[in-house]
Amino acid sequence: MPRSGELVQWNNKGGFGFVRDAAGNDFYVHISKLAEGQTRPRIGDRLSYDVASGRNGRPAAINVAVAVAAPLPERSMADIKRPSGAVSRYKVGLRTAAATMMTLLILLAIGTDRAPVWLGGTYALMGAASALLYRFDKLYALSGRWRVSELNLHVVDFCFGIIGGLAAQEVYRHKTVKPRFVATTWAIALLHVIGLAALAMGWVSVALP
Template sequence: MQRSGELVQWNNKGGFGFVRDEAGHDYYVHISKLAPDQGRPRLGDTLNFEIAKGRNGRPAAVNVRVSASAPIAAPTMRDVKRMPDGVSRFKLGLRTGAATIMTLLILWAIGTGQAPVWLGGIYALMGAASALLYRFDKLYALNGSWRVSETNLHVVDLFGGIIGGLSAQEVYRHKTVKPRFVAMTWTIALLHTLGLAALAFGWLGAAVPGF
């Protein structure tokens, strides 16, 4: 006899949970009892199933099919800032350190007259633009929709957005795992750090008109 109910508990790693029928009875359900063409169910899904005796002798759901999927909740800021797997807080903290060093070098260069004020403005504007792009890309990734290309992220960082880009990577826990992307990010950060250091200590003063 076919029954219908809502999946009220689900352990995705273990592949088991409980489905509650219309009478309020809960039945154990295992991933192996779903039809072969069915993916893993989610909490709130409506399941069609039959009842059979389980391993412990209690009634369990068998011949399970997902008849209606639960709506996917929009990602929250908690999801956006969730720590990615395999990334330590120490590695992320290096990004804040690098962004802080570059910010101090800019302030030092402006304060000592080695750089014009507008240079700080460019870094601030491009940094804000980069941070927004990383934020949107993380939200798009969670929604499974259109993404900001990695090339665009690198271009904005290269042209002054690196401080905001590094900060956004840490705040949003985003783009911190893929080796090629990480390597390019640190290459851009190193170029800006060396350039700002040379500017702050007067090594580029004579070579850059107007500085």
């Protein structure tokens, strides 16, 4: 007969934790022992499970399923946007500066007839799409649902959505820590800054209708 207990510890990155039964006994839980179709548990979830011998002969939970999910903390987009002391103001400023610089370069290139108006419209449209993807990814992260893939975020940013992507990273305080993701974002931003600067200065040209 399956046992019942509360998940009292959980390492989401490592995929392991401990479930505690009514008698106060803790059993090791590994993500590989979740029943088919189960999502990652969260601390506070009531789990049903069987007990078997695990590593070193110690009892561990198997066939783990979430019987009663712990309530999600009530968070709104206002909470997401609220500045955090853990976020560097300097880094946030760089994102704002880069997005503003690209916007000004687009306006300069269009204003001097060195770039077509549709180019600005493309940046605006794709920027809005990128911002929405970051928003959805942040909300999905908070609710524990499937995330927007990092590849998709980068592809949309590369395809003229970088201004909206940088703005969304700042507003939602999202995707600003992981080194590889941050490095790729700045590489895309640098590529667009160089390209727009070349257009604005007349070093390259785009055929106008």
